[in-house]
Amino acid sequence: MRVDSDGPDETAYQQGGEAIQAPEGALVVRYAPRAPRAAVLTLHGGRANDVSATRPWHLAALRMRPIQRAVAAGLPQEDVLLAEVRYRQRGWNDGAAADDALRALAELRERYGPLPVVLVGHSMGGRAALRVAAHPAVRGVLALAPWLPASEPTVHLRGQRVVVVHGDADRITGADDSVSFVLRARTAGAHAGMVMLAGAEHAMLRRLAVWNRLCAEVVADLLREHPAEDGTLAEATAPGAPAFLRR
Numbered sequence: 001m002r003v004d005s006d007g008p009d010e011t012a013y014q015q016g017g018e019a020i021q022a023p024e025g026a027l028v029v030r031y032a033p034r035a036p037r038a039a040v041l042t043l044h045g046g047r048a049n050d051v052s053a054t055r056p057w058h059l060a061a062l063r064m065r066p067i068q069r070a071v072a073a074g075l076p077q078e079d080v081l082l083a084e085v086r087y088r089q090r091g092w093n094d095g096a097a098a099d100d101a102l103r104a105l106a107e108l109r110e111r112y113g114p115l116p117v118v119l120v121g122h123s124m125g126g127r128a129a130l131r132v133a134a135h136p137a138v139r140g141v142l143a144l145a146p147w148l149p150a151s152e153p154t155v156h157l158r159g160q161r162v163v164v165v166h167g168d169a170d171r172i173t174g175a176d177d178s179v180s181f182v183l184r185a186r187t188a189g190a191h192a193g194m195v196m197l198a199g200a201e202h203a204m205l206r207r208l209a210v211w212n213r214l215c216a217e218v219v220a221d222l223l224r225e226h227p228a229e230d231g232t233l234a235e236a237t238a239p240g241a242p243a244f245l246r247r
Contacts (some may be wrong), residue, residue, distance in 0.1 A: 193236025
């Protein structure tokens with residue numbers, strides 16, 4: 001599987017080995033099998049408030065490229081569509097990023113039919129992914145170093161599978177906020193768990209191989225209709241699991 005995630009043209013994607021030009025919208029498809037059975041949708045980070053337009057060469061978008069490649073390489077089959085959300089603006093802007101995620105999910109259904117979706121978001125993108133996790137297409141969420149203020153809601157996560165990965169050396173978003181969120185999500189009825197990476201920071205460069213391995217493993221498991229009985233997802237979300245696993 002080859003993911004078209006490099007280069008300035010973010011509208012090109014692969015379908016059956018041919019480059020296809022996608023229409024302008026919230027959904028940017030990177031790989032489209034002829035008959036997809038599921039989809040992985042990535043959401044990069046941004047800023048709290050910024051109404052300027054997003055661009056594919058912005059650092060927040062580039063940070064997701066290694067994650068996208070790791071997830072693609074870790075998929076057991078090539079019938080999973082890979083795409084990302086194109087935000088209209090760089091900022092969260094009172095939930096505008098989450099609105100864009102919902103637009104992308106709607107476009108995905110319109111173009112490919114009802115597919116189960118795993119959302120993978122970093123920083124602001126993690127917040128957006130978790131905010132829209134109650135969408136009926138979403139099978140699970142992987143949030144990487146997410147931005148989760150104390151007011152971030154969790155009641156809508158009941159029954160949803162959620163994994164948060166955060167570095168304890170993150171100085172941009174708080175790992176303690178992620179711990180609090182996961183505990184509140186569990187109280188709300190979510191199958192939520194967290195992995196704390198020792199020495200890892202917000203940009204996901206330090207301990208990159210561990211970030212990549214965890215993402216590939218967790219996404220592959222979240223795509224299953226019935227998760228495996230062992231592995232990181234099962235361990236982190238098991239009844240009585242600790243607030244977080246250390247890695």
